[in-house]
Amino acid sequence: MLKVENVTKVYKVGTFGGRTLTAVDAVSFEVRPGEVVSLIGESGSGKSTIGKMILGLIPMTGGTITVDGVPVKPGRDYYRSVQGVFQDPFSCYNPVFKADRVFQLIKDSYYPSVPGKEWTERVHSAIEDVRLNPREVLGKFPHQLSGGQLQRLLIARALLLDLKLLIADEITSMLDASTRIDVLNLLAELKGRGLSVLYVTHDLSLGHYLAERTVVLRSGAVVEMGLTHKVFDDPLHPYTRQLLSSVPRLHAPWEDAPPVETCLYHERGATGGLYEAEPGHFVACAKLDDC
Numbered sequence: 528m529l530k531v532e533n534v535t536k537v538y539k540v541g542t543f544g545g546r547t548l549t550a551v552d553a554v555s556f557e558v559r560p561g562e563v564v565s566l567i568g569e570s571g572s573g574k575s576t577i578g579k580m581i582l583g584l585i586p587m588t589g590g591t592i593t594v595d596g597v598p599v600k601p602g603r604d605y606y607r608s609v610q611g612v613f614q615d616p617f618s619c620y621n622p623v624f625k626a627d628r629v630f631q632l633i634k635d636s637y638y639p640s641v642p643g644k645e646w647t648e649r650v651h652s653a654i655e656d657v658r659l660n661p662r663e664v665l666g667k668f669p670h671q672l673s674g675g676q677l678q679r680l681l682i683a684r685a686l687l688l689d690l691k692l693l694i695a696d697e698i699t700s701m702l703d704a705s706t707r708i709d710v711l712n713l714l715a716e717l718k719g720r721g722l723s724v725l726y727v728t729h730d731l732s733l734g735h736y737l738a739e740r741t742v743v744l745r746s747g748a749v750v751e752m753g754l755t756h757k758v759f760d761d762p763l764h765p766y767t768r769q770l771l772s773s774v775p776r777l778h779a780p781w782e783d784a785p786p787v788e789t790c791l792y793h794e795r796g797a798t799g800g801l802y803e804a805e806p807g808h809f810v811a812c813a814k815l816d817d818c
C-alpha cells in the first residue's frame with residue numbers, strides 16, 4: 528500500500544541556505560493494507576520529515592513514495608485517501624470557526640452533490656465512530672473543546688473521506704494518559720476496518736502497544752526494522768538497545784545505556800544498507816560512523 532523507497536531529504540540550512548543537512552538518508556520501508564507501522568526515533572531523527580513527504584507537504588530530494596502504486600500527488604484525489612493528523616490539534620483548527628465548519632469544508636471540497644441531510648448523518652456517524660457525542664462537540668469553537676476531543680474530531684474528519692492511509696504524527700503526545708490510550712485504541716479499531724496507519728512517535732511504549740511492525744530511525748537512516756515483538760524482544764542494533772534501555776520502568780532503577788558494541792553484521796554485508804538477520808528482521812551496520 529505505502530511504499531517508501533530510497534527516500535532522501537536534504538534541507539538547505541545556514542545563512543542564505545549555504546549549507547545542507549541530510550534529514551532523511553535513503554530510507555525504505557512499507558506499510559501494508561490494514562497494518563500499523565510505527566516510525567520510532569529520537570527528536571531530530573527525521574520522522575516528521577518522512578511524514579510530510581508522504582503527505583506531499585514538502586518535496587523529496589530523492590527516491591520514490593507510492594500509495595497503491597501511485598506516486599505522491601498533492602491534490603484532492605490524493606488527500607481523499609491519504610490524510611495526516613498531527614501533534615498539536617489546536618494548530619489544525621481555525622480558532623474563529625466552529626467544529627461544524629471543518630466538516631462543511633470537507634463536503635464543499637469532496638462531496639458537493641451529497642444532500643445536506645445525508646451529509647449530516649454521515650458527519651454524526653463519523654463523530655460517533657470516534658466516540659464523541661455530535662451534540663456536545665458540533666457548534667463549539669476549538670477553545671471550547673479539549674485536546675483529546677479535537678484530536679478525535681480530526682480523525683472523524685479523516686474518516687469521512689475514502690481513507691486508506693493515515694499518517695499519525697505524535698498525535699498522542701499532548702494528551703493525558705487515559706485520553707491517550709483511548710485515541711490509541713481508536714487507531715487500533717480503525718486498523719480493524721482496513722485502514723493503514725503510519726504511527727510516528729518517539730515513545731517506544733506507545734509504538735509497542737499499537738504497531739505490528741516497527742521502523743527505528745537514527746539520524747535520518749533506518750537502523751532496524753521488523754515485527755514489533757522481534758525488534759523489542761530481540762533488538763539487534765546497539766542504538767535500538769540504547770533506546771529501549773532508556774525507557775523508564777516502574778520499580779527499576781535508571782541504568783546507563785550499554786556502550787555501542789562492534790557490529791555483528793558488519794562482515795556479513797550490512798554496510799551501506801540493511802542486513803536481513805532473520806526473515807523480516809532487518810538491521811543496519813552498527814559501525815555507522817566508520818562506514
Ligand SMILES: Nc1ncnc2c1ncn2[C@@H]1O[C@H](COP(=O)(O)OP(=O)(O)OP(=O)(O)O)[C@@H](O)[C@H]1O
Nearest residue numbers: 538539540550569570571572573574575576577729
Ligand atoms: N524546514 C527545515 N529546514 C531545515 N532543517 C529542517 C527543517 N525541518 C526539519 N529540519 C531538520 O531536519 C532534521 C529532522 O527533523 P524532523 O522534524 O523530521 O525530526 P523528528 O524526528 O520528527 O523530530 P521531533 O520528534 O523533534 O519532531 C532535524 O535536524 C531538523 O532540525
